[in-house]
Amino acid sequence: MMGKSYKVIEVFFSRKAINASEFKTVNLDKIDTDGLMYFKDLVDDEIFQSNLEKLEKLSSTTGCQGELDLEMFLTSNDYVLNAENSSGSSANFGCSKRVFETLASPTKTIKNMLAAPSSPSSPANGGSIKIVQMTPVTSAMTTAKWLRDVISSLPDKPSSKLEEFLSSCDTDLTSDVVKRVSIILEAIFPTKSIDRGTSIGLNCANAFDIPWAEARKMEASKLYYRVLEAICRAESQNNNVNNLTPLLSNERFHRCLIACSAELVLATHKTVIMMFPAVLESTGLTAFDLSKIIENFVRHEETLPRELKRHLNSLEEQLLESMSWEKGSSLYNSLVVARPSLSTEINSLGLLAEPMLSLDGIVARQSIHPDGLPPTPSKRQPSAGPDGNCYPQSPKRLCTESRNSLVERNSQTPPPKQSQTGLSILKAKYHPLQATFASPTVSNPVSGNEKCAVVGVQIFFSKILKLAAIRIRNLCERLRHEELTVSVYNIFKQILDQQTALFFNRHVDQIILCCLYGVAKVSQLSLTFKEIVNNYKREPQCKPEVFRSIFVGSTNRNGGFGSRHVDIIVFYNQVFVPTVKPLLVALMPSSTRPEDKRNTNSISSILFSQFKPANSPLNSSYN
DSSP states (O other): OHHHHHHHHHHHHTOOEEEGGGSOOGGGTTSOOTTOEEETTTTOHHHHHHHHHHHHHHHHHHSOTTSOOHHHHHSOTTSOOEEEOTTSOEEEOOOOOOOOTTTTOOSSOHHHHHTOOOOTTSTTTTOOOOOOOOOHHHHHHHHHHHIIIIITTSOSSOOHHHHHHHHTSSSOOHHHHHHHHHHHHHHHSOOOOTTTOOOOGGGOOOTTHHHHHHHHHHHHHHHHHHHHHHHHHHHHTOTTOSOSHHHHTOHHHHHHHHHHHHHHHHHHTTOGGGOTTHHHHHHTOOHHHHHTTHHHHHHHOTTOOHHHHHHHHHHHHHHHHTGGGSTTOTHHHHHHHHOGGGHHHHHHHTOOOOOOOOHHHHHHHTTOOGGGSOOOGGGTSOOBOTTSOBOOSOTTOOOHHHHHHHHHHHHTSOOOOHHHHHHHTTOOOOOOHHHHHSOTTSBOSSSTTSBHHHHHHHHHHHHHHHHHHHHHHHHHHHHTOGGGHHHHHHHHHHHHHHOGGGGTTSOHHHHHHHHHHHHHHHTTOOOOHHHHHHHHTTSTTOOTHHHHOEEEEEEOTTSOEEEEEEOHHHHIIIIIHHHHHHHHHTTSOTTTSOSSGGGHHHHHHHHSOOOOTTSOGGGTOOO
């Protein structure tokens, strides 16, 4: 197979294949070249563009219009397939998914997002347009070229400017930064073993993995240093930041930055055995932690190729829609401070995150002898706990005490006014990273009258609202009920602000689907759950478990708390409507809105989804 590939390349590019073992270069010095062939100057700058154009021309001429093309599935899922039937009429299978590169920016208002123009290929417009996309070959070559030309040429240690920032802190943090990146990247790209010193890199036994993993560690560290310096420059120019020490000494901030750098390296090299969220597991981070850094990473690395930006945006959507709401997310550690009224439920469900694994713990978990790596920075600064503070204890230290104390400490604090949080969610207000990554209980350095947890939750909620606005608009367009968009969004926003617990252990899309059905009910539209779910299935982010398996809490006979999973209709009737009923009733026309309790039953009959138990929703009996 490889021999045939070499011959095709020779003919197509007019380049002679040379035994790689006879043609050593800097790019090959750490690679086992046995059996490999080398094509001289194939991707050099002088001829790269012309070779790329040849590939594009070949791709366009060999493909047939209207046929299923594997390329459509290998490239970004920003657009869904439009096909033509045999009679020549256009059968539109979906609307385009909007590119969401500025997901975390709070500067755009929801009004603008809801009013954004529809795609020419959206169901609302009934049209079809040919989208020019990058091919897999183009994408791979572009990202690899960026990594080789921009990142690989960087120094493998902090630059003089970065060292200046690090040394200007209350204590010189340069050595801590270098030691930390070595330990964390060794956890992601392991190359050592305590037993024989052989490779355990990426769970492969081949010794070829050692130089590969070492090269990836080097690339990730260079990218990390580059973005860290850019962030330091930006933060130092902010009038609200007088000292970078709180940020540069924050363990969680550095790990998030390292994890993001490693993830981009893995994505560039298409490392399928280290798929996301592997970097979270290796670094001891939670989804909520990583969601804080992605926007800043993209903003401060201006050379990042478009495909890698899209990759990060895709990851951020996963973090926002469900991963940050899962049990053990550090989001809940912030919520018990920002919303003390939620403490009891968070504690009863056991949702709080455990203390972040120490650097010593990461070394021990990888079964790597500490002598094989530089001493950890935790000797001078203990490892970070759930709030970014430090816990020098065992890496497997039970966190019951710290979690309970966090809840107890904030349960007596009067809850903030709900309207205050809701109104400030979308304000275009800059918050330094220092406030974003600080301990939830620390006062915001910009405005000392609020805790950093409030800042973090507001920023996170603004991202959730932006994502929900786009998905609500897309689904309403697909259902051809665009008039429901604003009402559905407003209900969703009120639930996020006033009934936040409805999101716990659930997927954002589950709340969107219920909001859409509830608004349709009070609007007296004949829109069934079956129609909504069938159209939702065409959305690029759809997963069957979203409408088939929804978490529902329950109390057992002994007073203990348990859980079960139900389908979307059972969840809507048993949990959603009882919780959101007052908000839905407020949308009703005054003529049908109940003026007294006597109309409650009639209102309930309108709101609840009617279906016979024999007709399981899982058998597509959505009503």
